[in-house]
Amino acid sequence: MVTLPAVLTHAVAAGFTDGLKQAVLSQPGEVVADASALQEFDSSxxxxxLACRREALAAGKAFAVRGAPARLGQLARLYGVADLIPAAA
Incomplete structure (x- = not known):
């Protein structure tokens, strides 16, 4: 599981993505991004x-998101990417 931090804004997103590829590769199967801790975030x-999804698919793994706040879902629909970040079962 890849756990997103409580704050994920433009100012911190680049730093978070630096270790993303390694985090995805360390997952044994499906890559699940846990967004339940997100409190302060923007479109970043x-x-x-989406970067996590790209890394997962490149590694031949499925991708899903768990615990996404409602506002994140609203942003995803607004930007037309909601189908690319499916909710975990």
């Missing part, structure tokens, strides 16, 4: 999730 959170 979507960029991080």
């Amino acid at each position: 959170a979507l960029a991080v999730l």
